[in-house]
Amino acid sequence: MxxxxxxxxxxxxxxxxxxxxxxxxxxxxxxxxxxxxxxxxxxxxxxxxxxxxxxxxxxxxxxxxxxxxxxxxxxxxxxxxxxxxxxxxxxxxxxxxxxxxxxxxxxxxxxxDIMFSNGFLRFCADMLERYKNDERIMAVCGMNHEGVSDGPNADYFFSREASIWGTATWRRVNRQVLDFFNDCFSYEHARVMENARLNPDFRRRFKGYCANPEYEGHVPGTEFWRALYAFANNQLYIVPTRNMIINKGCGADSAHSDELSMLPRGMQRLFNAKAYDLEQPLVHPIFVIPDERYEKAVYRIMAVGHPLVRLYRKMARAWKIMRKRGVRSVARKIVSTFAHPKET
Missing domain, CATH: 3.40.50 (Rossmann fold)
Incomplete structure (x- = not known):
């Protein structure tokens, strides 16, 4: 190249x-x-x-x-x-x-596969400039899992949980050295696990990558590292109060998702979501505080820490696949999932 x-x-x-x-x-x-x-x-x-x-x-x-x-x-x-x-x-x-x-x-x-509403790039540019030296902030996110968050009285807020669909960040974040995959950091490992107590998915993956650098069949991706920055360095995402991202990539050719019709309804709503234009000038929040209400909403939507919701969705997905493709397709999907687990 x-x-x-x-x-x-x-x-x-x-x-x-x-x-x-x-x-x-x-x-x-x-x-x-x-x-x-x-x-x-x-x-x-x-x-x-x-x-x-x-x-x-x-x-x-x-x-x-x-x-x-x-x-x-x-x-x-x-x-x-x-x-x-x-x-x-x-x-x-x-x-x-x-x-x-x-x-x-x-x-x-x-x-x-990422589309965006008018004003997204301007929003990213403004946030990247405003928070360029603020070590508390690790990235700007264009997606709001709720669509519209009614609580904040500004055009954006802060969260430890966010999507990587349409993001912006700085060199200073990329160059953070987090050599945590070493036994000498066992005390720090425990603190990370404690901070991530509400996110069992991350805890599983963190333990897995500490034991095997290619735990999921490859080196850790962006989603894992951003989560680690949040739980190890207490860093935050910037999230718009109204969603600005449309993901149209759910299909047979997508790298990390299945066909839209095969997903449970709770996950379908995240794809092709409504995106809102952002008007200027921006209303900025006064305080840099993680929005725990939004974080819990994200966990609920993504079925993180909600085993019954996750079980229901797995059953619903298996039923959809079986009806469309037959029992053998479900078996192949199960084998593929365990052999090469996807990032969630």
């Missing part, structure tokens, strides 16, 4: 001064819609990251998705990090992350 940098000269000026990393993959119809979201706000820098295909069919789809970004029509610095062969999600992600942080101190991150 050899990065290619293009400086686009155009009469159309950039509207938002913030680098945006876009992952390009095998769903050109989604990528086309995403590009329209980006074009509305016209960021001054795009970092396009595209792994190579595993099959000839994937290579054709990737080429189609890449071609959509060939004609950026506003003033923009475009970085293209394109792999000819498939390096894998975690390898390409690690290399592209090193590239980004070698050049910029902040960045917005978009997967290929």
């Amino acid at each position: 050899n990065p290619v940098i293009e400086i686009v000269d155009s009469p159309l000026e950039a509207l938002v001064q913030v680098p945006v990393r876009v992952r390009i993959w095998i769903r050109p119809e989604l990528q086309r819609e995403q590009l329209e979201c980006i074009r509305r706000e016209r960021p001054n820098c795009l970092i396009l990251v595209s792994d190579g295909g595993r099959t000839e069919a994937e290579k054709r789809l990737i080429a189609e998705s890449r071609a959509l970004f060939d004609d950026i029509d506003w003033q923009c610095e475009v970085h293209r990090l394109y792999w000819e062969n498939n390096a894998g999600l975690y390898t390409s992600g690690s290399i592209s992350s090193e590239y980004i942080w070698s050049k910029y101190d902040r960045c917005v991150f978009l997967e290929d």
